[in-house]
Amino acid sequence: MDKSYSAVMSRKTEIMKKAVGIDYNTFEKEGIDFDYEAMMREAGYSLEEIKKIQGETGVGNTPIYELKNLTNLARKMAPSGKGARIFLKDEASNPSGSFKARRAATAVYHAKKLGYKGVIAATSGNYGAAVASQAAMLGLKCIIVQECYDSNGKGQPEIVEKARKCEAYGAEVVQLTVGPELFYSFLNLLEETGYFNASLYTPFGIAGVETLGSELVEQILEKTGKQPDVVVCTNAGGGNLTGTARGMKKVGAEKVKVVAASVNLKGLHMASDTDFNKKSFTTGHTGFGIPFTTNPDRSDVPRSAARPLRYMDRYVTITQGEVFYMTESLAQLEGLERGPAGNTSLAAAFSIAQEMDCDKIIVVQETEYTGAGKHIQPQLSFARDNGIDLHFGNPRDEVPGKSIILPEHPKMIKAIDLDMDKIRQSYVKNMVKKNSGSKIFTDDELNYIAIETNLTVEEVKERLK
Numbered sequence: 001m002d003k004s005y006s007a008v009m010s011r012k013t014e015i016m017k018k019a020v021g022i023d024y025n026t027f028e029k030e031g032i033d034f035d036y037e038a039m040m041r042e043a044g045y046s047l048e049e050i051k052k053i054q055g056e057t058g059v060g061n062t063p064i065y066e067l068k069n070l071t072n073l074a075r076k077m078a079p080s081g082k083g084a085r086i087f088l089k090d091e092a093s094n095p096s097g098s099f100k101a102r103r104a105a106t107a108v109y110h111a112k113k114l115g116y117k118g119v120i121a122a123t124s125g126n127y128g129a130a131v132a133s134q135a136a137m138l139g140l141k142c143i144i145v146q147e148c149y150d151s152n153g154k155g156q157p158e159i160v161e162k163a164r165k166c167e168a169y170g171a172e173v174v175q176l177t178v179g180p181e182l183f184y185s186f187l188n189l190l191e192e193t194g195y196f197n198a199s200l201y202t203p204f205g206i207a208g209v210e211t212l213g214s215e216l217v218e219q220i221l222e223k224t225g226k227q228p229d230v231v232v233c234t235n236a237g238g239g240n241l242t243g244t245a246r247g248m249k250k251v252g253a254e255k256v257k258v259v260a261a262s263v264n265l266k267g268l269h270m271a272s273d274t275d276f277n278k279k280s281f282t283t284g285h286t287g288f289g290i291p292f293t294t295n296p297d298r299s300d301v302p303r304s305a306a307r308p309l310r311y312m313d314r315y316v317t318i319t320q321g322e323v324f325y326m327t328e329s330l331a332q333l334e335g336l337e338r339g340p341a342g343n344t345s346l347a348a349a350f351s352i353a354q355e356m357d358c359d360k361i362i363v364v365q366e367t368e369y370t371g372a373g374k375h376i377q378p379q380l381s382f383a384r385d386n387g388i389d390l391h392f393g394n395p396r397d398e399v400p401g402k403s404i405i406l407p408e409h410p411k412m413i414k415a416i417d418l419d420m421d422k423i424r425q426s427y428v429k430n431m432v433k434k435n436s437g438s439k440i441f442t443d444d445e446l447n448y449i450a451i452e453t454n455l456t457v458e459e460v461k462e463r464l465k
Contacts, residue, residue, distance in 0.1 A: 001191075005180075008187050016301060019190040019197035021114050024302040026339035031441065032434050033448040034303055040246075043106070043203040047250055050106055051211050057137045059105045062093045062212050064219040064363075069333040070346075071117050074353045077411045080109035084229065086349055088364040090215050092338055096133040096165075097126065099212055099240065099370025103200060106208035109363040110402060111196035112138050118195040122150060124159045125283045126341070126368055131172035131198050133458035135308040142171040143189055149175065149183045149274045158282050161373030180278045186300060197367040199300050200239055206305040209243020210250060216254040216363060227253050230352065232345040233316070235260035236288040238296060244312035246367055251454050257313045261348035261415065262289035264317040265400045276388050278401035280320050282378050284344045289315075292420075294426040309453055316415035318347040321406040325413065326350060339374040343420035349452055351415040380404065422455040430464045439464045 002008075008015075017023055022042055027035045045053065049073035054060040067086045094101035103122075108131060108224050114153050118141030121131045128144040146168045149155045155175070167202045174189070176182055190197055199205060215230075220228045231248070233241040245258050265379030268275045270287040279285065293312070296304045323340050326347040330338040346364045372378060384390055389403040395412055398405040405411055410420040431449055432439055441449070441464075443457075450457045 003188065008184055008191070011191070012187055013302060015187050015191050016197065019195070020202055020301060021196070022202070027117060027303065027320070031445050032431055032444045033442075034274070036307065036432040039303060040203050040207065040305060042312070043207040045106070045207060045269040047210055047214060047247070048305055052205060054102060054105045054208070054267040055210060057105055057134060058095050060094070063090050063217065064088065064223070065334070065336070066223070067330075067334050070329065072355065073333065073410060074350055077356065078354035080088065081358055082354055082356060084353040084360040084362045085358075085359045086353050086362055086364065087228070088336070088346065089212070089219075089366055090336070091212070091342070091366040092369045096130040098130060098341075099209065099366040099368075100127040100130040101133065102203040102212055103127065103243075104134040104208070107132040107181070107196075107198040107202060107204045108138055108140060109292075110204045110457065111198060112140060114196070116194070116196035117141055118193060119141065119198040119322045120145065120186065120193065120195045121198045123181060123200065125162065127200055128171070128173075129162055129165040129169065132166040132169035135171065136169045136355070141195065142169070143174060143193070143195065144171050145174045145176065145182065145186050145189065146180050147176055149177045151177055151273050154277055157312065157378045158189075158276060158435045159373070161371050165371070178271060178273050182230065183300060184206060192331055197300070200237060201299040201301050201304040201306050206239050206243045206246070209239060210247030212365070212416070213244040213247025214251045216244070216365060217248050217251050217256070220361060220363060222376070224361060226361070227254055228363045229257055229356065229360040230257045231365050232259045232261050232349045232352065232362065233365045234284040234341055235262050235293070235308060236283045236285065237292045237299065238306035240280035240366065241308045242306045242311060243310070252359060256310050259348065259352065260289065260293075260308060260312050260315040261345045262286045262315075262317055263323060263344050264319055264416070267399075268401050268459060275401060277382070278388065280373045280404065281340060281344075285330060285343045288315060290423070294423060295430045308450060308452065309423065312420075312454070315418040315420060315423060316348050316352070317418060318351075318413075318415055319398045320400070320404045321395050321398055322347045322413045324380070325406050325410070327376060329410070337370050339368040339370040340379070347413055350410075351413050361436050424455060424461055428460065429451050432464070
């Protein structure tokens, strides 16, 4: 069989269909339209069934804490009567240390149910550890493919640490340099092994996160007697936000505002060898967050089940220095040492809480485990070694790839709003490109774009003009 790059890429649809057990053509409709909800039903499990599946491997039912000290600090800097109560859903207590155990539990369970002998995931993040952990519990083989090094062989401390974590669970880890070889190597392995593609973006993975949204609402209701007002989700590929929002809706929390939060890495190209080690965050940043929001079908499956723009009410960014500052604050004020990904949404929530009335509730939707590569010191040391200027000052002066500025005072932490209208406009432009440049769409296609962007059909038509 031809193993050249062009030959393997030409077979990707066939490889994916065999590796996921889903015929995505079933859901394709006219033109750009496809039946998203039918695809999600393909997961084949109700919310209660997924809770049971996850419970069998100790996933889910994670605690939720009220961050009273951080709330009080926010109120000191907020206008009179402002300063919402800040709660935190502690997903670090899952077996592999992050919310991605929910995705992995569902995907790996489904792989075993279908008779696959092993699973493969392409990820440099927490998902690799989650898949490896679940595979070990269910007795399946596991291969994790990581984008880990630049062309000089220099690897990010956080990614290297995650490789060790995957290996500790018995997985084989394939480490690659940044660039197009990741997807090629991933496809090659799927074809050679016949293993299940435990992608982050299958219906099984996203449905697994729905339990997080439902739990969160039920726990807040039990603690406070009402539903949360705002939930902040760290946003990268969009699965975190999509699954959480869908889970909240399934338990009747239709009015909860969903805020996406990403680290501002504007100007850094995620596939660039020279930029790879200039960032201190491997996920939860705009390098993934913006592209996957405006064009979600760019993942390792034909149609991504992560569609964040459908559920997003607001999108904010926070700086690297602000996240590092909040990581320390959470540890020293609340006694919770957690990794930087979830603290992205914490930094945003700390700022947004100051805009809200003091009787309102804002929830930081997840935390992640911490370890050697995730601690502030190795990350900042790595940044300095790569020529990044580190100092205290005004976070607004931070330039991604050139500086990391820790705020001189917590009052300087400020979530910056992205223009949701521009984000929606970018999505519409991408649909025009997929339509061979034509702005002429059928009524069904217009309705599809409207649902995807959370707009009316008339508003879509206006944007097409």
